[in-house]
Amino acid sequence: MATVPTITLNDGATIPQLGFGVWQVPADEAETxxxxxxxxxxxxxxxxxxxxxxxxxxxAIAASGIPREELFITTKVWVSDFKAGNTKQALRTSLEKLGLDYVDLYLIHWPSPADEAYLDAWKAMEEMQAEGLTRSIGVSNFLPEHLERVAEAGTVIPAINQVEIHPALQQRDCQEANERHGIATQAWSPLAQGAVFEDEPVVAAAEAHGVSPAQVVIRWHLQRGRILFPKSVTPERIASNFDVFGFELSETELAAIDGLERDGRTGPNPGEFNPS
Known part of the structure; x- marks a missing residue:
């Protein structure tokens, strides 16, 4: 079994750089x-x-027999809960559903910036971290201006900012803001839902190393220092997405993939998305 590299967060916790995502995994399939x-x-x-x-x-966690300390589990609070002032109860509900005493990382899912309720949510997150309900706290989909507001209003800097990043949308301003604050960058939709698999630099690297386009893109993220969690429900792809430690992309190959930026967003724009 491959040893996944870890990244040390600004609070001293360590997180496996390669994870597994469960967005859009049907509830009745999630355990399997x-x-x-x-x-x-x-x-x-x-x-x-x-x-x-x-x-x-x-x-699945309970049945695995894997010691809790060997796992890193993340969950997130939805906008409706933090706008209603229910951030703490939302985490307690998630812990009950997960069957856990704590999560390793709790995130604000979206800033929903119209009313800045995320600032109140952040204060609750700080309190929950102090209580031991979550080891680390962070944010998701926060643009630089949202990070600045949290840094000004809070006493804890987010450990992670999880944002949409893939070769077609690299959000370099967000990555630079994260680095400026000592926040680790975590990529969601890291494979662009397959939209970059036929791009020449990805295809060329896949052929050169005898791997799949998905493996090339995962390797690009890892070598650029980001945390990521590709998602699949197919056993073969779950395995192949993990089998990325037997090759290394050259700096030329990395730079060519860097050049695929085209503002190819697949999800909402966090500056305009205000879900209820």
Whole structure:
């Protein structure tokens, strides 16, 4: 089994750089899918309350027999809960569904910046971290201006900012802001839902190393120092997405993939997205 590299966060915690995501995994399939990922060797699972599959993830964790301290479990608070002032209760509900005493990372899922309620949520997150309900706290989909507001208003700097990043959308301003604050960058939709698999630099690197385009893109993220969690429900792809430690991209190959930036966003723009 491959040894996944870890990244040390600004609070001293360590996180496996390669994880497994469960967005859009049906609730009735989550246990089977996560069990397969854990069997392959993943120890970092990224989840969220709004995904509706925390119970299945929790059952897979319980059945795995893997010691809790060897796992890194993330979940997230949805906008409606933090706007209603229910951030703490939302985490307690997630812990109950997951069957855990604590999560390793709790994130604000979206800033929903119209009313800046995320600032109140952040204060609650700091309190929950102090209580031991979560080891680390962070944010998701925060643009530089949102990070600045949290840094000004809070007493704890987020450990992670999870944003959409892939070769077609690299959000370099967000990555630079994260680095400026000592925040680790975590990529969601790291494979661009396959939209970059036919791009020449990706195809050329895949042919040169005898691997798949998905493996090339995962390797690009890893070598650029980002945390990521590709998602699949297919056992073969779950395994191949983990099998990325037997080759290394050259700096020329990395730079060519860097050049694929085209503002190819697949999700909402965080500056304009204000879900209820």
């Amino acid at each position: 899918v996560v069990a397969e990922a854990l069997k392959v060797g993943y120890r970092h699972i990224d989840n969220a309350a709004v995904y509706g599959n925390e119970e299945g993830v929790g059952r």
